């Protein structure tokens with residue numbers, strides 16, 4: 001709900017479980033409040049602070065911009081904290097003074113060419129500066145089922161000369177106190193999204209990506225949580241970007257005790273010049289709130305993704321259970337090897353075979369073929385048809401791997417169009433994994449990709465596509481761009497990417513698309529608007545997956561991160577874990593297998609059918625349940641997830657012991673979130689406990705009997 005009280009010039013935005021309030025003082029749009037629901041007719045302007053009031057008493061009619069909580073901080077009129085917006089006039093002027101100029105309420109607001117949250121009502125507040133010749137429309141979307149607000153900004157050059165945008169973040173959130181820790185998610189290939197918690201210091205702390213991708217190194221998410229906040233208690237604020245290219249989030253503990261959170265397009269090596277009348281849209285940023293600690297904040301993001309971002313046709317529908325041949329064969333396959341995997345999948349509950357990298361062009365290793373989306377006839381002389389027919393004969397669907405944005409210099413595409421690869425004049429383009437990136441800011445390059453990929457999808461019965469992207473962009477430059485806009489390349493790449501998604505993914509509504517980027521290096525809310533799920537990480541070791549899936553769940557629901565069982569010793573880190581544990585951990589997301597089924601020992605093969613039946617019975621918990629992180633593998637010797645059905649009729653608890661220690665303490669793992677008054681039967685043991693007991697003491701576990709990486713899985717049903 002969006003209300004405007006004209007008398008006090010106050011806007012009140014109400015989402016379920018959160019209120020966001022702002023007011024206009026002397027033309028300045030000030031932030032008043034974001035948090036738990038409150039009585040909005042109470043006068044929040046009384047909290048503006050002594051410092052602001054005393055400044056204004058000395059200089060009547062002047063808002064002290066450094067003392068207030070600001071909705072759209074800009075530079076030049078006394079706010080010395082990090083600005084959200086920075087402009088340059090033609091003579092190099094940097095001063096900007098944005099004042100309230102009006103507002104409107106719109107329905108079904110969407111961003112042009114970029115993904116955004118689906119909400120019903122959006123407030124658009126216009127701020128303008130006639131001297132600088134700029135107006136900024138701030139958008140705020142509310143949700144009636146999630147404690148979150150989605151924000152973005154549209155910048156218009158209202159002057160007569162050129163206006164250079166040198167920073168255009170999506171949103172700013174000023175909090176009146178600094179009692180917070182900052183949580184961010186750092187990582188690397190095979191180690192994505194590791195949570196890092198530090199006190200908010202005085203000064204600016206930032207995380208970013210300069211890779212033209214959201215990246216594995218840092219994820220476009222940050223949380224400010226009360227210093228003593230736990231998984232279950234304390235105020236927690238989160239910011240996540242609906243964006244998949246270079247980004248930045250910064251957090252500033254200011255001298256007056258306030259905290260400012262900012263984020264959006266990375267302003268590093270960025271600028272965009274607007275001619276008179278031209279506009280520029282920022283991507284969207286989402287702020288979520290919970291007074292139930294970090295876990296509550298994560299559940300807010302999970303609901304937001306499932307209800308307002310993920311493609312509705314797939315968001316909560318059962319997922320394919322795949323077997324993927326990558327770790328089984330890598331590039332080395334022929335019909336025989338693939339058929340043996342497909343044949344072994346019959347009757348196991350696996351329903352989709354995915355043919356990974358190596359099926360196209362002259363692709364026998366990573367040195368050739370990317371860009372040539374025609375079948376590698378040396379390897380597969382009769383094309384894909386025999387594989388697809390084999391799948392169908394065994395009751396399986398067929399999936400295929402693509403890496404549409406890339407090209408190997410050793411490819412027909414590159415030989416025909418060497419200028420289509422991104423490069424900077426005068427420099428030999430850097431190879432990474434022996435490939436280059438196509439300049440998808442150019443319409444003709446996109447047209448080619450769309451027709452090449454769509455042709456394969458049209459000519460073959462393909463039910464599933466894995467869309468990969470295995471390198472970062474370097475030497476940012478495009479001939480196609482206007483000379484003044486060369487510094488907008490990273491953003492133009494995102495717009496090109498989203499255009500590809502619309503023309504390939506949305507044009508093939510019957511095909512299920514999974515995202516991937518060297519594992520989970522492009523895992524963000526922008527991608528999740530197109531891909532119901534993303535390959536979480538190339539690290540398939542169950543031990544590492546406990547850490548990766550734990551960190552990923554800070555912002556992203558289990559339904560969005562695919563998890564596969566693979567062989568041991570694990571190909572990435574050499575670790576051996578029990579087969580049952582690999583399966584338990586892979587059941588905490590859309591599940592599948594990444595191995596040669598035909599080579600599995602019979603006792604493991606025999607378990608697969610049962611595992612998949614078990615997964616299907618409670619898949620709704622993965623797709624739409626509430627997640628409680630009940631044991632933190634970064635803080636202790638166990639990993640624990642509890643998934644609870646929204647109606648609290650059932651739950652699934654998974655605990656993994658990490659390294660065994662003799663005589664170690666048995667951890668107490670309370671299981672919150674169930675109906676305290678209801679009794680629950682444990683399927684595995686027959687024991688019955690009430691929700692309040694489970695919330696206080698958890699379940700009895702045979703902790704001492706558990707060895708390295710053993711898992712305990714308990715399914716609870718309300719009786």
Ligand code: GLA
Pocket residue numbers: 326356357401468470516517518519520535537538
């Ligand atoms: C990336 C993906 C893997 C696999 C390979 C193929 O690394 O994350 O799952 O598809 O590419 O080259």
